[in-house]
Structures are given as C-alpha cells and as structure tokens.
Amino acid sequence: MTRRTSLKITDERQRLLDEASAIVASDQHDDPPMSDVLDAALTHLVESEENIQNAREKLNPETIQQFNTSVLGLRYRTSVESRWR
Template identity: 65%
Template sequence: MTKRTSLKLTDERQLLLKRASEIVARDDLDDPPMSVVLDAALTHLVESRENLEDVRDQYPPQTVKDCCNTSVLGLRYRTAIESKWR
C-alpha cells in the first residue's frame, strides 16, 4: 500500500462513505467524522477476515460461503480466503 496525502472522493466513494456513516452514527442527529467512519470500515474488514478464518474449519464450506462471502472477502474452496477487492 502506498501512502497518499489526499483521497479522491468519487461519487461512488461518497455514496459508500455516506452509507457507512449511517451505520456508524449513534442516531439520526450524529454526523461522525470521516476518520471514524474509515477506522470502523477498516476494523470491520480485518475482523471479518479473522472471523472467516476462525469458522471455516468448523462448518461446511457452502455454509461459510453463504454466510460470509462479500464483494471484498470470500471463501475459495476449502483452502483459501481471498480478497476480491481490486
């Protein structure tokens, strides 16, 4: 990962940030800063991967795929968890 000092906010990215902000907000009046929303999203991604790793040997592969696959993380066969992003 390269470090950048700016973040280009495309329309799609702004929509994702708005949707994520609604999830992170305490209530309809809360407007969390972007840094809090990004921290929450990154933490969720890391924890989702860890959770997927933890359960993939406890349940049948199809059950794990049905419950845990997303557009970012997914179970491929029985041996690997892959990042589908980018």
Template identity: 60%
Template sequence: MATDRTSLKLTDERKRLFDQATEIVAADDHDDPPRSDVIDAALTHLIESKANLNDVRNEYPPQTVKDCCNTPVIGLRYRTSIESKWR
C-alpha cells in the same frame, strides 16, 4: 509495502458508500462522525470479519461458510472449491 496517502478521490460511488457507512457509525440522526472514524470502523470490521471467517472455516463446509458470510470485499479461498475475488 503500501505508501501513505493523505487524500481520497471521492467518486460518486465512493461518496455513496461513505454516506451509507456514516449512517452505520453515527450515534443518531444528528451525529456526523468524521470520515476518519468511518474509515477506522470499516477497517476494524474488515479485519474482524476475516478473523471470524478464519475461525469457522474448519468447523463448517466451505459452501456453508460462503452462503452465510459471502461478501465481495474479502477474497475468500476455501480449499480449492470456492473462490470469491474482490474487484
């Protein structure tokens, strides 16, 4: 089980990702949502994306799913023919 952490080290790359995600979550150019809201939205999206991938994996060929939904964030394993690793 993962341990709870109370702080994040914000490298330049992580700060850039937070800034990009904040732009997506913000209601308009003047909105500055807290990082916790940005993290909640990103986690929700990740979980929903995995559920969506699981829903279509038996309906479409693995290469089609990979071509349409490929992301380096989610570890995908479609049968034995396609594998994408994060990190």
C-alpha cells in the same frame, strides 16, 4: 499499500461513505467524522476476515460461502482473498 497524501472522493466512494456513516452514527442526528467511519470500516474488514478463517475450522464450506461479500470470499477450502484489484 502505498501512502498517499490525498483521497479522491468519487461519487461512488461518497455514496459508500454516506452509507457507512449512517451505520456508525449513534442516531439520525449524529454526523461522525470521516476518520471514525474509515476506522470502523477497516476494523470490520479485519475482523470479518478473522471470523471467516476461524469458521473454516467449525463449518462446512457451503455454509461459510453464504457469508461471502464483494470484498471477502472463501474459495472452496483454499483461502480467504480480497476481490479488490
């Protein structure tokens, strides 16, 4: 990952940030800072990957594949991979 000094907020990225903010907010009047929303999203991504890896030892591949997302997905007992880029 390269470090950048600015983050371009496209319409799609803003929509995702708004949806994530609603999830992170403690109630409908809470407006969490973007840093909290990004931290929560990154933590969720890392924990999801760990959970999928741990589940591989306990569940069959068809069950695990039900939890695939556009970011994390399991190929038939090979690896967890990022579908971004």
